[in-house]
Amino acid sequence: MKYFAASGEDRRLDMTVRKSLRGSYIRLSGGVTHYELTGPEDGDVVVLTGGITVPLFYWDATVAVLHEHGLRTLTYSAYGRGYSDRVHGSYDETLFVDQLTELVEAVGLPPRRHLAGASMGALVAMSYLNEHPTGASTLTLLGPAGLSPRPTALKLLLDNDFTGGLLAKHFGRRIFESHQRDNVADPQLAADLAEMISDAYQYEGSLYAFFDTLQHFGLFDRAELYRRTGALAVPAMLMWGTEDQVTPIDSMDRVQTLLKPQQCYVVEDCGHMVPFERPALVADKLAAFAAPTTDR
Numbered sequence: 001m002k003y004f005a006a007s008g009e010d011r012r013l014d015m016t017v018r019k020s021l022r023g024s025y026i027r028l029s030g031g032v033t034h035y036e037l038t039g040p041e042d043g044d045v046v047v048l049t050g051g052i053t054v055p056l057f058y059w060d061a062t063v064a065v066l067h068e069h070g071l072r073t074l075t076y077s078a079y080g081r082g083y084s085d086r087v088h089g090s091y092d093e094t095l096f097v098d099q100l101t102e103l104v105e106a107v108g109l110p111p112r113r114h115l116a117g118a119s120m121g122a123l124v125a126m127s128y129l130n131e132h133p134t135g136a137s138t139l140t141l142l143g144p145a146g147l148s149p150r151p152t153a154l155k156l157l158l159d160n161d162f163t164g165g166l167l168a169k170h171f172g173r174r175i176f177e178s179h180q181r182d183n184v185a186d187p188q189l190a191a192d193l194a195e196m197i198s199d200a201y202q203y204e205g206s207l208y209a210f211f212d213t214l215q216h217f218g219l220f221d222r223a224e225l226y227r228r229t230g231a232l233a234v235p236a237m238l239m240w241g242t243e244d245q246v247t248p249i250d251s252m253d254r255v256q257t258l259l260k261p262q263q264c265y266v267v268e269d270c271g272h273m274v275p276f277e278r279p280a281l282v283a284d285k286l287a288a289f290a291a292p293t294t295d296r
Contacts (some may be wrong), residue, residue: 001165002161004168004205004207006208009205009207012203013086017083018034021034023056028099033085033099034076034077034083035076035077035103035107036073037073037074038072038073039071039072043071044110044114044137045073046066047109047115048074048117048121049115049116049124050077050121051118051145051273053081053210054273055197062275062279062283076099078096078124079096081209086208086209087205096127097128114139114289116139116141117140120145122142125139130228133233133234137234139229139235139237141238143240146218146219146220146222146223147226149221150219164211168212176201185271185277193273193276237263237286238255238256238259238263239264239285240264240265240267241273242267242268262289
């Protein structure tokens, strides 16, 4: 897909914009990444990888409780999201896994760390672990993507660069907003999420990043990735909302078969974004799971 700036994207990211925000910035091979490494300096680190639309602020409530448990956290915005760089190339799996790999190395995380991924971030986390099998002591997946078949309509529209570009440029914002409405079950939380995300989507290249990810990142039919991850010597935990409209909980049994997680939790009356809707629950479960095996 050819890079474009959609209607309504009338701003450009620069250091003036970024200086007005909290957090840190680092230049990696794919561009500038916005991140935060916070919490007790002597705590084990939990690395949190987000979904296809969200900035690092998505994790704020979860992070606050993790800090109360004595854990340190690394959150970041993936390329094209939040206030990390928009890139002109392909938003494929390699781009996102390289970003995570380089960030972890650049900030000098200790060997004992834990990895948690939500939605698309779950796929990034698993792909990272398959490249770096000793890269985390535990893995937690939250409403993970990857086991639905790719919709025929999406394949027909986005497999062609010309058609996909036209669709994304002229109807992209409507499609994007429709996707956002499916994320969260609670209306007030949905409004809070929309407000969090909307500012960043005024910056040039944001909708391009969203649609190019749909085109080039393997969001569907990823059973083999789950199977390979399940064969690793990394304890896994799974959490899923019963009202998830994006990655329906119908896939949970198959994930359990492939991934073989040590712990599974079904979160009642919760939509797709479990960490955003039930942050204290997620943090409590993460903290308990991250504890040394003898303490669990």
